[in-house]
Every structure is written in structure tokens, then in C-alpha cells.
Amino acid sequence: MKTNKMYEAGDVRVEDVPVPRVQQPTDSVLRVVASCICGTDLHPYHNMESHDHGEAMGHEVLGRIEEMGEDVTGFKKGDLVVVPFFYADNTCPHCQEGWTTSCVNGGFMSGGQAEYVHIPQAQGSMFKLPDEIEDDSPLIPSLLTLSDVYGTGYHAAVMGGVNENTTVTVIGDGAVGLLAVLSAKKLGAKKIILMGRHKERTDLGVEFGATNVVPERGEEGIAKVRELTNGEGTHVVLECVGLMPAFEMSAGVVRSGGVISRVGAPQYNDAPVGASFFGRNITLTGGPAPTRAYMEELLPDILNGTLNPGRVFDVTMGLDDVPEGYRAMDNREALKVLIRP
Amino acid sequence: MKTNKMYEAGDVRVEDVPVPRVQQPTDSVLRVVASCICGTDLHPYHNMESHDHGEAMGHEVLGRIEEMGEDVTGFKKGDLVVVPFFYADNTCPHCQEGWTTSCVNGGFMSGGQAEYVHIPQAQGSMFKLPDEIEDDSPLIPSLLTLSDVYGTGYHAAVMGGVNENTTVTVIGDGAVGLLAVLSAKKLGAKKIILMGRHKERTDLGVEFGATNVVPERGEEGIAKVRELTNGEGTHVVLECVGLMPAFEMSAGVVRSGGVISRVGAPQYNDAPVGASFFGRNITLTGGPAPTRAYMEELLPDILNGTLNPGRVFDVTMGLDDVPEGYRAMDNREALKVLIRP
Numbered sequence: 001m002k003t004n005k006m007y008e009a010g011d012v013r014v015e016d017v018p019v020p021r022v023q024q025p026t027d028s029v030l031r032v033v034a035s036c037i038c039g040t041d042l043h044p045y046h047n048m049e050s051h052d053h054g055e056a057m058g059h060e061v062l063g064r065i066e067e068m069g070e071d072v073t074g075f076k077k078g079d080l081v082v083v084p085f086f087y088a089d090n091t092c093p094h095c096q097e098g099w100t101t102s103c104v105n106g107g108f109m110s111g112g113q114a115e116y117v118h119i120p121q122a123q124g125s126m127f128k129l130p131d132e133i134e135d136d137s138p139l140i141p142s143l144l145t146l147s148d149v150y151g152t153g154y155h156a157a158v159m160g161g162v163n164e165n166t167t168v169t170v171i172g173d174g175a176v177g178l179l180a181v182l183s184a185k186k187l188g189a190k191k192i193i194l195m196g197r198h199k200e201r202t203d204l205g206v207e208f209g210a211t212n213v214v215p216e217r218g219e220e221g222i223a224k225v226r227e228l229t230n231g232e233g234t235h236v237v238l239e240c241v242g243l244m245p246a247f248e249m250s251a252g253v254v255r256s257g258g259v260i261s262r263v264g265a266p267q268y269n270d271a272p273v274g275a276s277f278f279g280r281n282i283t284l285t286g287g288p289a290p291t292r293a294y295m296e297e298l299l300p301d302i303l304n305g306t307l308n309p310g311r312v313f314d315v316t317m318g319l320d321d322v323p324e325g326y327r328a329m330d331n332r333e334a335l336k337v338l339i340r341p
Numbered sequence: 342m343k344t345n346k347m348y349e350a351g352d353v354r355v356e357d358v359p360v361p362r363v364q365q366p367t368d369s370v371l372r373v374v375a376s377c378i379c380g381t382d383l384h385p386y387h388n389m390e391s392h393d394h395g396e397a398m399g400h401e402v403l404g405r406i407e408e409m410g411e412d413v414t415g416f417k418k419g420d421l422v423v424v425p426f427f428y429a430d431n432t433c434p435h436c437q438e439g440w441t442t443s444c445v446n447g448g449f450m451s452g453g454q455a456e457y458v459h460i461p462q463a464q465g466s467m468f469k470l471p472d473e474i475e476d477d478s479p480l481i482p483s484l485l486t487l488s489d490v491y492g493t494g495y496h497a498a499v500m501g502g503v504n505e506n507t508t509v510t511v512i513g514d515g516a517v518g519l520l521a522v523l524s525a526k527k528l529g530a531k532k533i534i535l536m537g538r539h540k541e542r543t544d545l546g547v548e549f550g551a552t553n554v555v556p557e558r559g560e561e562g563i564a565k566v567r568e569l570t571n572g573e574g575t576h577v578v579l580e581c582v583g584l585m586p587a588f589e590m591s592a593g594v595v596r597s598g599g600v601i602s603r604v605g606a607p608q609y610n611d612a613p614v615g616a617s618f619f620g621r622n623i624t625l626t627g628g629p630a631p632t633r634a635y636m637e638e639l640l641p642d643i644l645n646g647t648l649n650p651g652r653v654f655d656v657t658m659g660l661d662d663v664p665e666g667y668r669a670m671d672n673r674e675a676l677k678v679l680i681r682p
Contacts, residue, residue: 093573094597102597102621159624232434256435256443257628266619270611273625278607280443281628283500287598287619 002319002341003114005054009046012323013054020111020118025071026089028122030063030081033135034144035112036313037325037337038085039174040265045326057322058112058339059085060147061119062140065126072122080133081126083119084292085109085148090124100124100290113322115341127295130303141310141338142302145179149336150298150309151291152263153179153240157187158294159285160236160261164188169225169233169253170210172240173201175312175336176263178208180238182309185209186301193225193234195249201335204311218245222252229255236261239286244268254282262286313338343682344455345663346395350387353664354395361452361459366412367430369463371404371422374476375485376453377654378666378678379426380515381606386667398663399453399680400426401488402460403481406467413463421474422467424460425633426450426489431465441465441631454663456682468636471644482651482679483643486520490677491639491650492632493604494520494581498528499635500626501577501602505529510566510574510594511551513581514542516653516677517604519549521579523650526550527642534566534575536590542676545652559586563593570596577602580627585609595623603627654679 001019006012020029035058044055062082065075075081088095088103095103103124111117119125129143145151153176162168168184170177173196184192185208194210195217196202202213214224226233233255239246242264250260251272263286273284301307315334317325318341325337342360347353361370376399385396403423406416416422429436429444436444444462452458460466470484486492494517503509509530511521514537525533526549535551536558537543543554555565567574574596580587583605591601592613604627614625642648656675658666659682666678 093571097598099598099622159622230434257438257440262619266615269613269615271614272610273612273614274607274610278603278628281440281500281626281631283624283626284614285622285624285626287622290622 001115004057004322006057007054008050009048012326014320019116022067022069025069026121027069028072028119029067030117031066032063032117032341034062034140035339036060037329056111059109061112061117062144080129082146083125087121087125089121098293100292101288141313142308145309146295149175150179151294152176152289154183154294155289156180156238156261156263157183160259162187162189162236166235167191168236169193170238171195171246173198177240178205179309180240181205181210182208225253240264242267247271256280259283312336342456343660345398347398348395349391350389353667355661360457363408363410366410368410369460370408371458372407373404373458373682375403375481376680377401378670397452400450402453402458403485421470423487424466428462428466430462439634441633442629482654483649486650487636490516491520492635493517493630495524495635496630497521497579497602497604498524501600503528503530503577507576508532509577510534511579512536512587514539518581519546520650521581522546522551523549566594581605583608588612597621600624653677
């Protein structure tokens, strides 16, 4: 079968490898119906040191069950399922509290940019989609976002405590930022300021519910958000980037007593959360989204067509074009690449 | 009148100064019935550079109204009131959301270690106590803790989201830490681990509701707390110290998806809240407690004798002995010094 492996920064190759098989009784194997390239995949695309074997890429997967280990029950071959970017048994003490990304038997998914993919902890990870959905359903892109980007944007908003009484700033106009906007709107926020400077993306953000767009960054961006909020900043900041300048902007635009909710993986070790941060009673929250825990909640709006988070996919490619897909996302020619094997 | 001023680290002097008068229509002047020395006062006691004029000390005040500006209504001369350590108008946009420590007209109280004290923003700051309470009531010490230490411990617990389903670690056995224990118990926590190594203090912590005491610190202390919690840590950590080792212990004992709630003013600028902190979905919250906002809620338990937070005062002194009181608190001979002018 075809798969995509990364050998070092900038080097993604389509290869022919054996179809994966179930190895543990808790595993499954899916035939991939749709997967995608994630903004997170661009980190190794920039930084990966040379590998002999290549890393199988792709942590967002929607597919049909091809094979299951004997411990996996309640599913049948051919079922359409979506899988979170972090597999989990969904029964350990952390999973029981909803923190599937801290599962003691969990780990990051990989190998989704392929024809077939191996799913560890299949019982806890696979989320069954309705039988009537065909492989070519127009809902597929939106359903795939439950794996990562929609659940991640929603996690930001939930951890931030967004509701109808909170004003919100979203930092970052990537797929997660745009779906954080969608999520804030879903949770009732009436003022949603999107900080981003790529007009075609922020235009989609406005369609998703952003009430204001601030393309400026740094001190200028902070001043602009404050201008829009009587000088006070917003109750919640959804930080969907992960770089220190985004952290600093978050601290600059958050209201006293407010919350900075991070879902962009921090590319820094330390951050200025000392006296001045503390002095304003700012809360810092967020982390890798336990997307499995949100699937039940987010599914209905997709099925009934109310929300269409799949609009973040602006390019669709086959497996042979995935290396080109990385290049296009890296150059910001593509917002997010959908892969149809 | 007598007041206490600090001139530099280690140098507190009793002085004779004029009785303060109302200067603005929003001011008042109180005759001090009780005040105290705060752990926070020990920071300048260690670090203050030499001053010509001396700093009037004391930010925790309970007293009777002596004089009021014309804009202060609903009170009368002689009313017994308690005042938060941070005065506030209680009407600005931040106060309206409960963040009185971010009041646009607010500031830190000072001058309470004296016979009379000047109260800015008296209307928003003074909280009237019941008429029947006499100056020598045994409730006075507990009522005084509403100004700072009880409200601060309670703020830690509230911001941490303590309830009957959360396990709690309290770091620090000073007055705030002990009252954080009391607050966690009040909010229903069933497991409360107190990290502190002064037995006479942790003994009071046990009376306040701590179920376990861990005197060890650093990695050893972290291991002990994890041992008490199936290796998982507690849902909430109430960090009542403010030093980096306490932050590091907090990160070590908090459960995945848990909350570190800080009320010890951070004596650091940056803290390690990068990838590993983020990776476990840890929330960092807390700040200077808006104690005015909690007074209504905390008063009844004191009045009916259910809770006695005033037990943190283990020494009572007159104004002449305040310099000795600083020395005793600094040497940990006293937990917290009550001042009766």
C-alpha cells in the first residue's frame, strides 16, 4: 500500500509498504477514507533531523474498519469511524475524567497519510459514525475535523470558559484558530475578535462568527484589541499558535480576571507568568485536546448541517501528492490539505 | 497618635504622627480596633532599601468609623467595619465582575498598624459588621481575617475549583495556607494534603481539615503526595508560598487536567509552563484575592461560630510591640501577630 514518510526536514516521500495487520488484541486496522496534513506536521517538516527509516506521518484519520483484535467489541468490519489524534483506552483514571490525552495506555496516532492505518487501543479510540454515511458524503471533511482541529478549537473555547457573557480574542488564523472562532460562536460568545493577517483565512473566520478582525501584531495588535474593548481586553483569549509572541499578545489583550486558553503547542519552555500576570488574576489553561471526549457533543451539528468545520480544507489531494501538499501548506498556499487515498 | 513605619529592611519604628483626616469626599478615617502583621510585610522587612520618611505599615484593618467624606453613604460614625487589603470603588467595570484588586481607582491599603487609619474609596471598601459586635468580642480576630488571609485562602480554593469531588494539596503552612485548608474543607474537599514542616502549624491545619500532612519538600515531597494519590497527584494545588520551589512542587503534585491556584505573590518572573506543563492540560490560576467580594459569603460561618479562622493569630500585641512582632514572625516564633491598639 502507499504511505507517506518523512525522512528529514522538507523530505516527505510516498512509499510502498505492507498493509498493517492487527498485532495486539486491542488493535484495529482501518482502510483510510480521509486523512489530512496538520499544522503540527509542519514542525518536523521544518526541524526533523535525518532518519534512516522515515517516520510514518498523519495523526488525523477517518476510515472503515478492515480488521479488529479480539478485545475490540461493539464494532463490525466496514464500520465508518473517526479516531482522535491521540489514541487512548478511554477507561484509565485520566480518561474517566475526560483527559484522554493523558491516558496511561495512550499515544500519538501516526501513519494516517496512507491507504491503511494501524489503530492501537481501538476500543477506546474509534468513534462510530452513522451507517448511512458513504465514503463520498459531503460531510466527510467536517467529520474528519473531529479527529483534531475542530475538537482542538472547541477545547480551547471550553477550557477558556467561553459563554454568552464572555468577549473572546482568537489568536491565529490557521485551521485551529478558525475552528476556535466557530467554537466560541457555538458557545454563545457575542464578540469574537480574530487576530490574523491572511485575508482569505480571516474572511472564513468572519463567516464562522468572528465579529472583528485585527491583522496587526505585537503592541499594535494589542492596542487595536483594547480599542475594541473599552481599553479592557477580552475575558477569554484562545491562543492557537504556540509561539512566545502569541503568548505575549495573549497577556496583552486579556482582561483582568480573564483566561488565556492555549491549544497551540508551546515552542518555549518558560513564560512570563510572574508578578504582573498574577497581579491581574489571569488564568492560563489549555493543552492537547482530548478530542475523543468531545465527539459525541460535536457530531449532531455536523450531521444536521448546522456547522461545517470541514470548510477549513481548501485543497484535496491523493496520496501521491502529499509531498506537494506539505510544500503548499508550508508556503501558506493551502490552509489545510485533505487527503483522499 | 501612634503608628508603625518601616525605614529599611529590619527597621520598624513606633512613631507619633498626627491623626489622619478625610481628604477626599470618598475617604473615611477609622479608629483601629484590630490590625495585624502579614506574611507579605516580611518581604520589605527583608528587602526594603533605606527610606527617609518611612513607610506606614499595615494593610489589614478592622475599625470603627471616626470620620467620613460627604460621598460616603449608608454608614454612620461608630460603625464597625472591616476593610480589604486592597481598597476599591466597587463600581468600576472590573469591580462589577468581582475583580476588586483590579479596580481602576483602587490601591493597596497601608497605615493599619496605628491608632487611626485613612481609607480611600471608603464606600466601596468598608464592609459593615453587625451592630452588636463589641470591640472586645472574641469574634474580632476571625472578622479581621476577612480583610486578607481568610479571603486569600478562600480565593485560592475558589479559583482552584475545589468541590466535594476534588482532591487538594495545599503548599505552605503560613496563615494563608492554613486558611486555604479551611476553605477547601468548607467547599467540600474530602482529601486535603497539607505540605508544611512546622508541626505546630500543620497541627492547626489538621484541625482546620487537612487529612494528610507532608513535611518533605522537593522531589521527596512530590513522591509522598503521589504515594497518597495512587501516583496521580491531586486535582487542585493551592500554592500559598510564591517561591519557585513551591511552583515546581505544585507542577509535580498536580494531576493531569488539574489546577494550580496561586495566592502566594510570585517572587519570580518566568516559570516553566511550556511543553510538559501544557502536555498535561494543567491550569495555572490565582492572583491577589478580591477579598471584598467574598466578605458577604464568609461572614455567616464566623458569626455563628462554625468556623474560627482567627485561630491563625497566636500572638497579640499593642502598637508599642509591633517592631518586636515583626522580629517574632520573621523568626517563626509567631505564626501571625494580632495588633490591638
